[in-house]
Amino acid sequence: MSPAKRAATPHAADRHDLIRVHGARENNLKDVSIDIPKRRLTVFTGVSGSGKSSLVFDTVAAESQRLINETYSSFVQGFMPSLSRPEVDVLDGLTTAIIVDQQRMGADPRSTVGTATDAHAMLRILFSRLGEPHIGPPSAFSFNTASAKGAGAISVGNKKAVKATFERLGGMCPRCEGRGSVSDIDLTQLYDASKSLNEGALTIPGYTMDGWYGRIYRGCGFFDPDKPISEYTKRELNDLLHKEPTKIKVEGINLTYEGLIPKIQKSMLSKDIDTLQPHVRAFVERATAFSVCPECDGTRLAEGPRSSRIKKISIADACRMEIRDLAEWVRTLKEPSVAPLLEALQQSLDSFVEIGLGYLSLDRPAGTLSGGEAQRVKMIRHLGSSLTDVTYVFDEPTTGLHPHDIGNMNNLLLRLRDKGNTVLVVEHKPQVIAIADHVVDLGPGAGTAGGTICFEGDVDGLRASGTVTGRHLDDRRALKEAPRDATGKLSIRGADTHNLQKVNVDIPLGVLTVVTGVAGSGKSSLVHGSIPLQEGAEGVVSVDQTPIRGSRRSNPATYTGLLEPIRKAFAKENGVKPALFSANSEGACPTCNGAGVVFSDLAMMAGVSSTCEDCEGRRFDSSVLEYTFGGRDISEVLAMPVAEAEAFFADGPARTPAAHKILTRLADVGLGYLTLGQPLTTLSGGERQRLKLATHLVGRGAAGGGAGTVYVIDEPTTGLHLADVEQLLGLLDRLVDSGRTVIVVEHHPAVMAHADWIIDLGPGAGHDGGRVVFEGTPGDLVAERSTLTGEHLARYVGA
Known part of the structure; x- marks a missing residue:
């Protein structure tokens, strides 16, 4: 090989230090090519819908998982989800990818914070070794292990009988079968x-x-x-x-x-x-x-394992403690025979505290965790892993975190990197972008206006790049000069939901109130559990990030009711029935039944889903696609982004006021990049929340609600780019200016600065929280700097 040729060829060592992506076209990616450095922390930025998730999750992580799945036998693959190869020309240098996302951990009643990590397993071993009376194997302390059939009742007073019997037993409460209820x-x-x-x-x-x-x-x-x-x-x-x-x-x-x-x-x-x-x-x-359960008092355990104690603490008592208190109790245990176990358990519990989850307990049902909490619990599982050279993929790991806690999250991300791993983070928060070794900014816009690499390099380079992210990276919003005056008040007296400590507080009406405090301080308990008008009652609209119930056939058009006026417009224009323009009804492609894909069951091998050859994924029968409205068939309309559809239905031959009204609300909440037919199952928590908010706005008229309506919104900036926060604040202002009361649970300093009134809970989390530590205007909060929130807001506004 000539010297010139050799110089042009990447050295083998260089290739091994990069994840090479060439020609990525997944979703809206436009033939993207990029080299991602390994064993570094890379943050992917860009407006919502710019292609970040398409590149990181749907291309890099998806191909890694697909290749790993192919190493298993056909029989094992039959029990795994079918993964198709991403639309990309070249993917080199992949390592095992572990996705740590915000998907909730499921509502299985048997799954708890303890069982979702190694903490409960280690506790079971600890009590099986040190508990008195001694009750044999760790399975005797598991509420997921049933008793040996026919073992009968046990007298816990006879230690030998307890030990002999429980060696044949699991710890499941026979009454509730380990569910606690x-x-x-x-x-x-x-x-x-x-x-x-x-x-x-x-x-x-x-x-x-x-x-x-x-x-x-x-x-x-x-x-x-x-x-x-x-x-x-x-x-x-x-x-x-x-x-x-x-x-x-x-x-x-x-x-x-x-x-x-x-x-x-x-x-x-x-x-x-x-x-x-x-x-x-x-x-x-x-x-x-x-x-x-009256028999186990909700502990899920049978009487025997509840009787075994270490220093007067049973395993049920340990699991009910706040994790930070449990960590301190474990620190008091000095037993050389189990020293490695105590050290591992201590590290796991300390990780909970460090990541801002010390207020949880190990018996907390996993299904009750928020998306952000679930993601951080998953993260803890990997902190103690001996694996190195793994690619960890995070989806906005700071979701739900107070600015005070983001520093701790950053430290954990850096720890994963320093163990020799590649850490890929999709994030909008400037505090996280600031610690990146490498930044990849996608855009310039969303949907069809995005999908290209606008910048890659270091953080200083991003600031000077002129991209949307670079321009807004150092945004600071000033405090509101003239906060609105309240028109009344909602009085809360003696609130004691969860960790609230008999809270008395007045929430002003007719203004924008922001409820703040560290994670676990009691914000949601106050807002969702204690407002006099409960959610669902007349006048109260609660907009949270819980999953939207619906199948893969559900999409923004069906969920918001947008499809109804569109179907009627098509039907009227063509003189046919509206049912023809539903992929779930008469207009469905007969081959795929309107799903757009055909699933082939290959028995013991993994099934394969492929685009329907007859409708080419458009979901409708070919005869239906002959009907048009405004020059577009129904499949072309459902493929439109919201912003394009808003203009399409506004004027001209396709003018449809009922559809345009709904589309305007979707654009108002920052969802202009979503396509009308995008499956709801692909939306993030923040996107689901904004979709719900848009639906409530549509249902309550152009002004945004009936007189006296109270909107309770949970962290609406989740998933929003820095540039989109301004649009959200404008929407909140319009709601308040039209006579509504808006109560927002939020950590974003821009929203705090824009508030008319702030209620700050704390001072800490769990039993250290549950009190109102400040109520007043943002200006007063900054002037006093008496709370963690006040300190961070003061730094943000430069006071």
Whole structure:
């Protein structure tokens, strides 16, 4: 090879220090090529919808996970989600990618903060070694491990008997089966007692008399199917409701009969309610009421493991402590025989405290964590990992963090990098961008206006680059010179939800109030749990970031009601039925049933989903696409970004005021880049929240609500670029100026500075919080600097 040729060829060592992406076209990426340095912390910036997630998550991380999955056997791959190769020409230098995102951890009642990390497992080992009375193996302290069948009751006074018996037992409370709560079933929701089975007495979804369940109950022979249930004997009613599984023959077929209550317990009540079909979920919510298990007092554990103690503390007591208190208790334990275990447990608990989650307890159900809390809990799982040269991918890790806590988060990100890992962070906060070794700024706009690399280099270079992010990186908003005057007040007295300590506070009406405080200080408990007019009552609109219930077929057009005026406009223009213009109804492509993709089940191998060849992913039957409105067919309209559609339906031949009104609200909340047909399952928490807010604005008129409406909004800046915060503040101002009361739970200093009134909770988190430490104007908060929030806001405004 010639010297010139050799000089032009990257050295092998150089190639191994880079993740090379060439020709990336996933989603809105426009043939992006970039080299990402390994073992460095790279922050990806850009306005919402600029392509950050498409590059980091949908290209780099997705291809890494796909390649790892391919190393497993076909049988194992059959149990994994099917991943297609991203639209990219070259991806070199990939390492194992671990995604630490803000997806909630699911609502499985058995999953807790302790079980989601290694903390609970280590505690179980600790109590199995040091607990008195001594109760054998760690599984004896697990509420997810059932007792050995037929073990019977135990006298905890006999230590030898306890040890011998619990070596064969798990720690699950037999009453609640380790859930900590028991459900009471409203029998009136199961059947109409005035009717017989043959008259359709059963009112449980799927239990029609023509279906298998109905035929089993009618033909079991335990009661007369023509007899009203109200006339059943005690035995007959018990057989209907509680009978144990029993072999029977119905219509010549051998079957198993089981009472209604154990049947629905297994098929409906034991499942994550959010995974149920809407009509089944509605039935479960209607028919059941949950209460703390009276036998284990909500600890989930049987009596034996609750009796074993270390220094008068049981494992149930330990799991109920705030984690920072538990960390201090573990620090007092000095036992050489378990020294490595104590050290590992201590490090794990200290990580919770350092990351700003010391106010949680290990028994906190994982499904109750916010997206930001869930992400930080996942992060803790990786801090103690022995793996190196891993690519960690974070999605806005500072979500839900007070400015005081962002420094701690930054330290943890740097620790992961310093262990020899590649850390990729999608983030908007200037404090995180400031610690980056390398910055990649995408844009310049969102959606079709984005998808290109506008800058890559160091932070100083970003400042001087002239990009949208560079121009706004050092933005500072001045304090409001003349805060609005309140028109009244909402009085809260003696609030004690969660950690609130009998709080008395007045929330002013007719102004913008920002509720601040460190994570866990009691903000949400005050706003969502203590406002006199509860959410859902007349006059109160609560807009949070909880997942929107809906399938992959749901999209912004269907969720906001936008599709309805569009369908009607198409129908009127073409003289046909509106149902033709729904991919979930008559207009659906018959090949893919309106899904746009065809799924092939390959038995033991992973299934494959491919774009439908007949409709080419457009979801509609070809005959429907012959109808146009304003020169566009329905699939082309659903492919439009909100901003384009807003202009399309505003004037000219496609003028549709009802559609335009909804689109204007979507643009107002910063969602102009979303396409009308984008699946809701692909939206971030912040995008879901802004979609909900837009829907409420549409439903309550152009002014944004009825007289006296109170808007409660939870961290609306989540996922917003620095340049978009100004637009959000303008929207909040319009709401207030039209006579509404806006209460915002927020950490962003720009929102605090723009407030008319601030209520600051603290001074700390958990039991160190729950008190109002300041209430007044932002100017007074800055002048006093008496709280953590005051100190950070003063630095932000340069006071």
